[in-house]
Amino acid sequence: MRSFAAYLSIQRRLPLLLLCCSVLVPVSRAHAQQDEGEAIDAMEDQIARIQRQQMELQKDLLAMRQELARHRAHLQSAHSGSATPTREAARQEPRAGLHHGWDASGSRLAEGSAGQGGGYAHHAPMDVPPPVIDDRPTFAAVVAHRDEAMVNRLAENGVGPHARETVGAQAAGALGDHGVFHLGPVTIILGGFFDTAGVFENRHIASGTFNYWAAMPYPNESRFHQDSFEAGARFSRFSLMARGNIDAFTTISGFVETDFGAGAETTNPYESNAYVPRLRQAYMAYDNSRSNFHFLIGQAWSLLTPGRAGIVARQESLPETIDAAMLVGQTWTRQWQIRLVKDLMAHRLWLALSIENPATLYDTTGFTNNNGAVNLPNGGVATIGSNGTGLTEFTTNYSDEIAPDIIGKIAWDPAWGHYEAEGLLRFPHDRVVMNGVGRNYTAVAGGGGGSAILPVIPHKVEIRLAGLAGVGINRYGSVLLPDATLSSSGRPAPLPGAQATAGIIAHPNPLIDVYGYFGTQRSGRRYFSADGGNYGYGNPLYSNAGCEMELSMLDCTANTRAVEEMTVGAWWRFLKGRYGTVEAGAQLAYSRRQIWKGIGGDPATSVSQLFFDFRYLPFQ
Incomplete structure (x- = not known):
C-alpha cells in the first residue's frame, strides 16, 4: 500500500511542476523588463532545478512500475498455485536499474532490444503503461559507456586498469571523462596532452x-x-578514438595517436624548431564480450x-x-x-x-x-x-x-x-x-x-x-x-x-x-x-x-x-x-x-x- 501511496504522490506532484513551468515564462518576462540579465539567470536556474526534479520523478515512476509489475506477477503465480512468478511474467518484468537506453555494462540498447540477461519487455501487462524511455545519453551514462570502451571486462586483481588521472594512463593512451562527441551511432573520444619538458645533463647527448x-x-x-x-614541446600528444556498437555485445573501434617526436632534414633548433608529426599508433579493434x-x-x-x-x-x-x-x-x-x-x-x-x-x-x-x-x-x-x-x-x-x-x-x-x-x-x-x-x-x-x-x-x-x-x-x-x-x-x-x-x-x-x-x-x-x-x-x-x-x-x-x-x-x-x-x-x-x-x-x-x-x- 505504501508503494501505491508513493505512486499517487508522484502523480500529484507532476501537475504542480507543469504549473510551475507555465507560470515561469510570464514571471520571467516581467523581471526582464526590470533587469533582463538577472531574470535570464533565474529562469535558467529554475529550469535546471525542474529538469533535475523531473529526472528523479521519472526514475521513481520507473521503479514504481517495476514494483507494480512484480506484484502483479506474484498475484498471478499465487492464483495459479505457484509460490514464485511464472517464467512468462519474469520475461515481461522490466530490468531494474536500466534507463536512458543503456544496459548494465554501459552498452547502448537498440530500440526494442534486450541487453544481456534480460531487457525491456516487449509485451508489458495491458493495464501497466510502459515506461517512457529517453534515448539521449546522460552524462552519467556517457561515463559508464566510456568505462566500457576503455577496458574489456577485466577481473579484479588489486592492480586494475590505469587510473585515469595518472600519467601512466596517458602514457598508455587511456582516456578520461571529457572530449566525448556523438556522431550518429559512432562515439568520438579525444585524448592526449600538451607537454613541455627539458633535461639538464653532464654529457652532451x-x-x-x-x-x-x-x-x-x-x-x-x-x-x-x-x-x-635542452627543452621543447615536441612530445605533446594527441589521440582520437572512434567507437561504434555493432550489437549489445560487439564493438568496433579505431584509435590513432600522434606527437611531434620525429625530425626531418629541415628540422633545426636555431630558428623554427619545426619537428614533424609522427605516427605512434593507428589500429582497428573488434571486441565481443559474449564470446x-x-x-x-x-x-x-x-x-x-x-x-x-x-x-x-x-x-x-x-x-x-x-x-x-x-x-x-x-x-x-x-x-x-x-x-x-x-x-x-x-x-x-x-x-x-x-x-x-x-x-x-x-x-x-x-x-x-x-x-x-x-x-x-x-x-x-x-x-x-x-x-x-x-x-x-x-x-x-x-x-x-x-x-x-x-x-x-x-x-x-x-x-x-x-x-x-x-x-x-x-x-x-x-x-x-x-x-x-x-x-x-x-x-x-x-x-x-x-x-x-x-x-x-x-x-x-x-x-x-x-x-x-x-x-x-x-x-x-x-x-x-x-x-x-x-x-x-x-x-x-x-x-x-x-x-x-x-x-x-x-x-x-x-x-x-x-x-x-x-x-x-x-x-x-x-x-x-x-x-x-x-x-x-x-x-x-x-x-x-x-x-x-x-x-x-x-x-x-x-x-x-x-x-x-x-x-x-x-x-x-x-x-x-x-x-x-x-x-x-x-x-x-x-x-x-x-x-x-x-x-x-x-x-x-x-x-x-x-x-x-x-x-x-x-x-x-
Whole structure:
C-alpha cells in the first residue's frame, strides 16, 4: 500500500511542476523588463532545478512500475498455485536499474532490444503503461559507456586498469571523462596532452628528452666533458578514438595517436624548431564480450609490452618516467601487427597470439657496409637490407626480412596481482653472393620472458617486474642494442641478449605519484678473425685504447656489453577540475654504459640527468 501511496504522490506532484513551468515564462518576462540579465539567470536556474526534479520523478515512476509489475506477477503465480512468478511474467518484468537506453555494462540498447540477461519487455501487462524511455545519453551514462570502451571486462586483481588521472594512463593512451562527441551511432573520444619538458645533463647527448644510451660518449669525445641543457614541446600528444556498437555485445573501434617526436632534414633548433608529426599508433579493434574474443590489426604497442590487466590495448604497463625513451631494459616496440586474444575463466586467464612487423638490427663492425651490402673477407657480398626509397626515409637502412615476428602470451589475473609469460620467434634473413652464385640464408632466433605486478597495497603501492632473454631479441629493448652480426660465411649470426626492469610505484594521495626504477640491458658477442682482419660484435682484438684520452688518435671501438639505469621521480597534479588536469614532474636518472673488453681494456662511462616536465591534460 505504501508503494501505491508513493505512486499517487508522484502523480500529484507532476501537475504542480507543469504549473510551475507555465507560470515561469510570464514571471520571467516581467523581471526582464526590470533587469533582463538577472531574470535570464533565474529562469535558467529554475529550469535546471525542474529538469533535475523531473529526472528523479521519472526514475521513481520507473521503479514504481517495476514494483507494480512484480506484484502483479506474484498475484498471478499465487492464483495459479505457484509460490514464485511464472517464467512468462519474469520475461515481461522490466530490468531494474536500466534507463536512458543503456544496459548494465554501459552498452547502448537498440530500440526494442534486450541487453544481456534480460531487457525491456516487449509485451508489458495491458493495464501497466510502459515506461517512457529517453534515448539521449546522460552524462552519467556517457561515463559508464566510456568505462566500457576503455577496458574489456577485466577481473579484479588489486592492480586494475590505469587510473585515469595518472600519467601512466596517458602514457598508455587511456582516456578520461571529457572530449566525448556523438556522431550518429559512432562515439568520438579525444585524448592526449600538451607537454613541455627539458633535461639538464653532464654529457652532451643530442637526443633531447628521448634518451639514446648507445650514444653515451667516452672521454675521447669532447662532448663527454660538456654539460648540456635542452627543452621543447615536441612530445605533446594527441589521440582520437572512434567507437561504434555493432550489437549489445560487439564493438568496433579505431584509435590513432600522434606527437611531434620525429625530425626531418629541415628540422633545426636555431630558428623554427619545426619537428614533424609522427605516427605512434593507428589500429582497428573488434571486441565481443559474449564470446570473449578480441581482434586488433594495425600499429600498436607490441604484444611483448607488459600489461596491467588482461591483454587489452591501451592498458600497457609503462614506466611513469619523463624520459620519452622510458627506461633502460623496458621491453617494447610500436609496430604493425595482427593480434588475436581470447579470455577465459571469468576474464582471469588470457591467451594471445600476434604476428608483427620484423626489423633486424645488424652490427657490422669490422666489415665494409655499403647501403646494406656488406663485403665479406672471403670475397663475397652479403645483402642485409637497403636504404629507404619512395615514401620511406632514404637515410635509414631497412633490413631484408622473410617472415613476421611471431609472439605468444598468456596472462593470469588472480585476486592479487597480474602475471604474464611470453615467447618470441624471429627469422633474420640475408643473401650471400660468392663468385657470381647467390644463396639466401635464414636464421631462427627468439626468446622468452615475463612480467608481474604485485599490488603491495592495492591501488596505492605496487612492485613491477619484467624481463626478456634470448637470441636476436635486442631491438625489443629501449637501448636498441644489435640483434645480429654476420658469420664468416655471411650468414646472420643472432646475438644473445637479456633485459630486465624492476620498480616500485606509490600513490600516497590522488594528487601525487612517486616512483623508482632499476633497469638493465645486456648483449652477448659473436666474432671471428680472418686474413689478418677482425670482425663481428665484441671481438677481443678490437682496440679500446683511445677511449679515455680526449681527441685521441687511437681507436675506441666500444661495442656495448651492458647499460644500466637507476631513476627516481614524482608527479604532482596541482590543478584538477572540469577543465582537466595540470601536473608537474621531475626525474633524476643515472645511467652507466659498459663495453666488451678489447685491446686497452673495457672502460665504462656514465651520465647523470635531471628531467622536468609540465603537462595539461584537458580530457582528464
